[in-house]
Amino acid sequence: MNDNHNEYEDLITIIQAAPQATPPADITQRVMGQLPEQKRGLISLLKKVGLGFYFNENSDTSISRAVCSFYYFITGFFYLIIGIVSVTYMKQISIELSTINWIGLQPYFAIGTALWLFVLGLVLKINGRSGVTAARYGTMLYIFFVVANSIFIRSYLHIPYAIIFVIGLAASGAFMGIMLVQAIQKMDWKEAI
Amino acid sequence: MDQKTDSEIVARILEGDVQAYAQLVDAYKSPIYNLAFRMTASLSDAEDLTQDIFIRAYQKLYQFNRGKKYFTWLYTIGINLIRNHLKKKSKDALTHTMDHFSTESQRTGKENREGDLLSEDSIKRLDENMQKLPVDMREAIILKYYQDMTFEEVAAVTSDSVSAVKMRVYRGLEKLKALMDK
Numbered sequence: 001m002n003d004n005h006n007e008y009e010d011l012i013t014i015i016q017a018a019p020q021a022t023p024p025a026d027i028t029q030r031v032m033g034q035l036p037e038q039k040r041g042l043i044s045l046l047k048k049v050g051l052g053f054y055f056n057e058n059s060d061t062s063i064s065r066a067v068c069s070f071y072y073f074i075t076g077f078f079y080l081i082i083g084i085v086s087v088t089y090m091k092q093i094s095i096e097l098s099t100i101n102w103i104g105l106q107p108y109f110a111i112g113t114a115l116w117l118f119v120l121g122l123v124l125k126i127n128g129r130s131g132v133t134a135a136r137y138g139t140m141l142y143i144f145f146v147v148a149n150s151i152f153i154r155s156y157l158h159i160p161y162a163i164i165f166v167i168g169l170a171a172s173g174a175f176m177g178i179m180l181v182q183a184i185q186k187m188d189w190k191e192a193i
Numbered sequence: 194m195d196q197k198t199d200s201e202i203v204a205r206i207l208e209g210d211v212q213a214y215a216q217l218v219d220a221y222k223s224p225i226y227n228l229a230f231r232m233t234a235s236l237s238d239a240e241d242l243t244q245d246i247f248i249r250a251y252q253k254l255y256q257f258n259r260g261k262k263y264f265t266w267l268y269t270i271g272i273n274l275i276r277n278h279l280k281k282k283s284k285d286a287l288t289h290t291m292d293h294f295s296t297e298s299q300r301t302g303k304e305n306r307e308g309d310l311l312s313e314d315s316i317k318r319l320d321e322n323m324q325k326l327p328v329d330m331r332e333a334i335i336l337k338y339y340q341d342m343t344f345e346e347v348a349a350v351t352s353d354s355v356s357a358v359k360m361r362v363y364r365g366l367e368k369l370k371a372l373m374d375k
Contacts, residue, residue, distance in 0.1 A: 008366040011319075011373065015338040018316050023226035024240060028218045031247045035211060129352055 072121030146173030
């Protein structure tokens with residue numbers, strides 16, 4: 001296959017010679033007369049607070065969709081291991097701690113987060129452009145959940161310096177989420193369709 | 194209009210100078226109108242779509258990344274709206290619109306670059322056969338040859354890889370050629 005498509009030169013000549021249609025003279029006025037309010041939604045709000053990168057789709061060094069999807073799987077695997085280990089050994093560490101409802105649910109949250117990230121990785125891998133959008137919003141939900149969960153944990157833990165643990169937990173979760181989003185930004189998402 | 198100028202106009206609009214948007218509409222109304230017309234083969238649909246595209250672009254202007262080319266972003270919005278329109282619209286009245294186009298292009302179109310070498314009939318047949326192509330192939334050919342874009346620009350507009358666009362253009366030309374030779 002030749003990029004210049006020389007074998008279709010005659011056809012291309014006809015295409016390029018086709019006359020251009022002229023838009024109505026008053027179309028600019030018509031557009032200007034119908035301009036609605038601009039949608040200052042979540043995206044513009046995020047851009048204003050410096051998180052516009054979340055929705056950008058350009059990068060100098062691109063990675064493949066498979067690699068990006070793999071990042072989701074590996075992060076999910078990390079949570080899965082944490083979940084399995086904590087389900088198995090939490091009671092051995094502290095029965096008292098595991099009886100606190102919210103704390104006791106943490107291993108299952110970790111497994112749930114793992115499954116969520118697996119799903120996002122899978123969607124990203126198989127579902128093209130809409131998968132990219134779903135993964136972005138899905139990761140945003142993940143970050144929100146991690147931060148909210150940390151705040152809830154803080155309210156149950158009455159241990160000195162617990163705040164440091166909570167901040168560390170929230171920050172590391174959010175950091176992983178941001179890294180995943182940046183992976184999407186670096187992805188050659190044009191191959192997604 | 195160059196990228197810097199576009200970006201400056203966008204900045205002015207976002208700062209509240211709504212009337213500056215007229216400059217962007219003026220600059221891009223012709224290619225957008227032609228894109229819509231070539232895709233739909235209907236002048237009235239092209240008019241409506243051109244207005245819708247510019248209005249949608251205005252609404253979403255906050256999402257525009259000023260480091261990128263405005264026209265690529267505008268075309269992407271345009272292509273998506275046109276695709277949606279084509280999905281909704283049935284494919285009737287093709288002959289009518291094509292006849293209408295022939296008359297209309299004689300009245301308003303710019304001069305045929307190849308002069309008398311290319312017959313009006315061959316251009317009319319080309320337009321009719323273009324409408325028989327699948328939408329993705331049609332848009333790739335239109336962007337590449339009618340709109341004179343590079344493969345990279347077409348890829349950016351259609352959210353495809355460059356290799357996919359090249360393949361689509363090639364397949365489209367192949368199919369178009371077969372239709373023209375019938």
